[in-house]
Amino acid sequence: MTKQVETESPEKPSFIKFIFRTIVIWIAEVIGFIIIADMSVGLTINSWETALIVVGILGVINALLWPILSRIFLPFLVYTVGIGSLLINGFLIWLISIFVPGIIIEGWALILAPVGMSLITTLLSAVVTLDDETSYYRLVLHRTIKKANKKTKNYPGVILLEIDGLSEDILNKAIENGHMPTLKSWLDSKSHKVTSWETDLSSQTGASQAGILHGNNHNLPAFRWVEKGNNNKIMVSTGLHDAPVIEKRISDGKGLLSFNGASRSNLFSGDAENAIFTYSKLINIRQFYNDTWYYFYSNPSNFARILLLFLFDALMDFISQLIHWIKNIKPRIHRGFVYPFVRAGANVFMREVNTCTLIGDILASDMDIAYSTYLGYDEIAHHSGVQDPDAFYALRGIDKQFKRLQNSLKYTKRPYYLVVQSDHGQTNGATFKQRYGITLEDLVRELLPEELIIYSELSSNEDHFGQAFTRPIDSSKSYLKDKKDYTVKKSRDLVDNTLDNIKKSPVGKGKVLEYIQDYEISRKPLKYTAEESEVIVLASGNLGLIYLTQWTERLSYEEIKKLFPDLIPGLVQHEGIGFIMVHSLEWGPLAIGKEGIYYLKCDRIEGDNPLRDFGENARHHLLRTHKFEYVPDILVNSFYNPDKNEVAAFEELVGSHGGLGGGQSKPFIMYPSHWNLEDDEIIGAEHLHRVLKEKINRIRDMK
Structure with missing residues (x-):
């Protein structure tokens, strides 16, 4: 059985290459060590010779003991989300001292020293090819590789790599x-x-x-x-x-990954027991830990x-925001201060977790199928946009991960x-609010009686782990706002009481008081929860959902027409609006x-076809959704302009998905030929599941 991606057999690094790489990294880490010492953060070195000795000893300890230490302290490393690796390295330096x-090393230097050493090595690796992963496979994981190759399964495994949100046309570009x-090399070689x-x-992502x-x-x-x-209840x-x-x-216990499968950074597990960063499993902290993390922390x-x-990726986004503002690139949305770190979490941290753990799965050669999402x-x-x-910068980074996975196939006998x-x-497209100055909630509010209580959620459609970063912040903001509203109310009560006292006093008979008493102070409308509301408006990209929640059953067109004739x-x-479904x-x-x-x-x-621009299967999709128990009273889809290939998202997003129109409905699959x-x-x-x-x-069946 041949592998479907062409790979060369791994060659054992020559002694000269090994010595060269060791010396280069040694010097680089010494430079990083000295830089940290010059920052006066708790590291003191009396000479560069001392730095050479310390870094040399640390390198030997890491080469000989780190695979063992990382195995012993793996739960600590996992539950500290990697910070523990810096602490252990700092402790080793302290022990050497x-x-x-x-x-002398103390304080912040215990963390900054390992980071500084790694900084220089990372920068050097970008300029000089050090072949660090080859050495990593040979020196750190050779036991795993040797053990796996002794009991190689005689049938291939399958690794499904999802690029979240990438349409076929953008892939081709x-x-x-x-x-x-x-x-491109896979396609050119006709392996795929x-x-x-x-x-x-x-x-x-949820539905897909x-x-x-x-399969459901x-x-x-x-x-x-x-x-x-x-x-x-609003389900998210x-x-x-x-x-x-x-x-x-949705699960029947027979999901795609139910037979010896692994789930990596997905929304659902596919019934895999082996799951890392899988959203449906995150609430159980015990399921967060997995032995496969070893391949992430063993280096x-x-x-x-x-x-x-x-940090570099977050900086890139701050620069990007500035460039978009200077060049007045549109459509453009406000990203804020927190978003760059959310982006870096998805584009760097989750990406690296996926690749490292998948490489571990490949080298262990036991897993039969894995599914991993690159976010x-x-x-x-x-x-x-x-x-x-x-x-495209994100896609280049993802493509490099696929190259790493391809290279790891060299070290296993199992295809x-x-x-x-x-x-x-x-x-793509400017949002509904950017185009018309109102949100979908505002439009609905204009068409309904004023006394109706309306609740909406039109925030960003965060498919995966963005909420893990933003929800604690949003909760804090909500708490502070509630405190502010409470304080404002108390202040207003105090003012009202003061005015009453002035009114009763002889002093308060002038025209100024009449102005104060007669002026009607505008009050901000109270905010209601979804459970208290009579109308709920939700958004998923350019798909809007309107629920008339005074009624437990879905209202018909005839009932809506009678109750709310303007809607x-x-x-x-x-x-x-492109079309609605009722x-x-x-x-x-x-x-x-x-x-x-x-x-x-x-x-x-009757008349013009409202679905003309939304694909030949639009009717099929709407009929299917119409049968769902939780279909809204009114389903709303924004317009789609096929000439400009644009929609108008009801959320504040430049690129959106959720409804019909354009590339959002046209993903791809690149498969063995x-x-x-x-x-x-x-x-x-x-259908794709089947x-x-x-x-x-x-x-x-090839077993």
Whole structure:
């Protein structure tokens, strides 16, 4: 059995290369060590000779003992999210200082010294090819490789690599423009082919990964939705408490990864027992720990290197924001101070975790199938645009990870098929609010009676782990705002009491007092929870959901027309709306546009076809969504301009997905050529699940 990606057999590094690499890294780390000492942060060295000795001893200790130490202290390293590796390295330097005269280390230097040494090495690696991973495989993981190769399975494994949010057309542009040379080489060598597939409605990670990994995305109408029968609870695909509930609903225990599989940085687990950074498992802290983390921490400088790359990526975004502002690039959204670190978490930290743990899976040669999501492109395209230089920068970084995975195949006798795919695409465009000055909630509010209580969630569609960073901050902001509102109310009460006292006093008889007494102070409207509201407006990219929550059942077109006569015409007549879908008691599901109606059930069009620009399968997708239990009373899709390839997201995102229109519904799959998937038109994530399951079962039959 041959591997599907061409790899050369690994050559043992020559003694001269080994000595050269050792000397270069030694000198680099000494320089970093001295730089930290000059910063006066707790490290004192009396001479450069002492630095040479300390770094040399540390290198020997790391080479001989770090694989053992990282295995022993692995839980500590995992639960400190890598900070522990810096502390252990700092402790080793402190231990050396006891026996080597001329060095004192304390305080922040215990962390900064390992970081400084890694900084110089990382910068040097970018300029000089040190082949650090080859040495890492040979010196650190040779026991794992040797043990695995003795019991190699006689059938291939499969590694599914998802690039979150990348449409087929942007993939092709990235390859053509040289941003993804690894994938290009696979296509050029004819080891792989690429084809598109079509998402369901809605086109977002929750629905797509539920379908791909579990073969069931029924009743997932959007990124977030309302469950009327559950006290108007808003379910969120990435909710730490909601994701496990959703997986329990969609899983039958026979998911794509149920047979000796591994889940890496996914929304759902695919029923894999071996899961790292899988959202549906994150709430259980015990499941956060996994022995596979060893391959991430077994390199002593790995975390320090990733930390530096993380900070560099965050800096890149600050620079990007400045460039976008100076050049007045539009569409443009406000990213804020926190976002660059969220971006770096997705584009660097999660990326490196995925690759290191997958390399470990490959070298161990036991895992049969793995599914891993690379999040960086989707996160950046949301905020910068689908073809922004920042987005292509993310793709270059992801492509390098695929090269690393390809290279790791050299060290195992077991073949692995590498499959690259996406879960959805994105479509660019100025947001609904940027175009029209109002949000979808504002539009709905204009069309309903003033006394109705409306609640909305139109915040960014954070597919994965962005909320892990932003939710604590948002909670803090909410707490402070509540405190502020409470203080303001107390102050107003005090003012009112003071005015009453003035009014009763003889002094308070002038015109100034009349002005103060007669002036009506505008009060900010009270904020209500979703459970207290009578209307809930949600957004998932350019897909809007309107729930009339005074009624536990979905209202019909006829009932909405009678109760709120302005609502449907007002929505449809707005130029930012492409179409809405409602349920008619007489006609069934209706797709209504400004110039026409599509009677979906009987496949009849009156006037212009409102779905003309939304793909030939739009009717199929709407009919399917119409049957969902949690479908909204009114489903709203923004316009799509095929000439400009633009939509108007109801969230504040440059690149968006969730509804219909453009590349958001056209992801891709790059697969081993002999799979011949180009012969099968894949419509929907559940269909893709069946295709992948069939291929995987055939491979298992080769035992």
